[in-house]
Amino acid sequence: MKFEEKLKKRQYSQLWQEYCGFLDLDIDSYMNIQNRLMQEQISLWSKCELGRKMLAGKQPPKTIEEFREMVPLTTYGDYADFLLQKKGDMLPDEPVIWIQTTWECGKHPIKVAPYTSSMLDTYRNNIIACLILCTSTEKGKFNARETDKFLYALAPLPYATGLMPLALNEEISIEFLPPVKDAMQMTFSERNKKGFKMGLKKGIDIFFGLGSVAYYVSLSVSTLGKGSSGKSSLMSISPKILTRFLIAKYLCKKENRDLKPKDLFKLKGFMCAGTDNRCYKDDLEELWGVRPMELFAGTEPSIIGTETWTRNGMYFFPDACFYEFIPEAEMLRTFEEEGYKPATYLMNEVIPGQKYELVISVLKGGAFVRYRVGDVYECVGLESREEGTRIPRFIYIDRIPTIIDIAGFTRISEHSIQNVIELSGLPIENWVAVKEYRQNRPLMHIYVEMKEGQILNTAVSREILKEHLTIYFKYVDSDYQDLKKILGMDPLEITILKCGTFSFYEKSTSKKLRRINPQPYDVMELLKIDKKDFKLMGRRG
Known part of the structure; x- marks a missing residue:
């Protein structure tokens, strides 16, 4: 019997247990499933050509402990030869669909x-669990129905969100x-505009999108009814929402504020994915x-976890992947x-x-083993009295430190920045790039040192550098271009340091x-050196 049929029969307790029962597990039961x-x-993987290649002639591991000892940690480069050619017969199980995403801008x-x-x-089972939980207000109670209207602000296939x-x-x-x-034939921007326009006519019950995209789409409500095009758009609004609109416009004018989506729509559930959602x-x-419920999802791991009705940390599904965790200190040491x-x-x-x-x-015949996804999480508890759970709970932090991801759109690495600098032809001698936050919004701050004899210490020069580098970032990375085109973001900031700052730093700190x-203290030290007459200090030394 399908989920919808059980809904119509009001088998709510049975549905909760079927899809959200993993929340009742204790850690021992959870690990038994894992x-x-x-x-x-391991049995499937060891018998396929991919597994045999990675084992390099060794006997297949018999236990999970042996597997973890014998198989090294992997990255996408370890699979590229098999996967980019879609050699399904060489994998643990035959794929029925291939999902695509960006690898690394300017390189792969x-x-x-x-x-x-x-x-x-x-x-499918785990995304239904997310649907149930996003409409829940307490354990065992939820409000998902087959008649719901779902505003979907994410990319279609071949991307994982599709x-x-x-x-x-x-x-x-x-x-x-x-x-x-219809969405598959539209651009990202067209899909969002069309979906929202349809929502004004039919209503919206559930909203799912990248946090950054959802925010940008939401702001467009404040322009509703303004200007000639805005007034004509009111003609397509349903009578029910038009009534809310007229009442809301009166209240907004009285309260001296902009129109907000909550004035027009009464969401049952709100889901968000991607990076920087905390912003x-x-x-x-x-x-x-309604507070968004955050999901854990990715191209390689699929959907692996979700928050609950408390919106206070996420739980990993026990049947999607087998999970290992590298402590932060160990992770930094690998770099x-x-x-x-x-x-x-x-x-x-x-x-x-x-x-x-x-x-x-x-799991379930997947290709990736001991795979470094590139994401960092923090464990915030081993149990929760409020939710009645006895398994670990996590919050998403960010990508690993060697990648700068802005609002879920970019994957900027050292290689991609160096490539941009070389293409631009700008006389930049040294640089470091840091992901920072201003007014609770992410940005990429590049600290640069120009070559000797280049006098670029004015605000005008910073703007020239920013303009030039932005052009080349858009050239090598279409996702970076979308930050401006889709979200209206300009995420680049430039600070010019004195010539010799980097070399003095390396000499003084070894x-x-x-x-x-x-590390933040390294950036602070660079800025301190930049303010000193370090050449004179060096002579005295």
């Missing part, structure tokens, strides 16, 4: 990930705005009257010492307050700066 499924995956255009039939079954409407439509006849078949969740709650093998810990070994880089082995996201 270990059983991982043992099955795309990466693809295979999804098996069993993986898609798990994905799986969601397809998976849900197998179980429930929720109406997506815009329809999936937008408070504002989105104020705009819509400083080439070849260093960090320790990893399992779900029953994580510690509250500790940050971890996530490592996954995709260490080399990490170019992407160096």
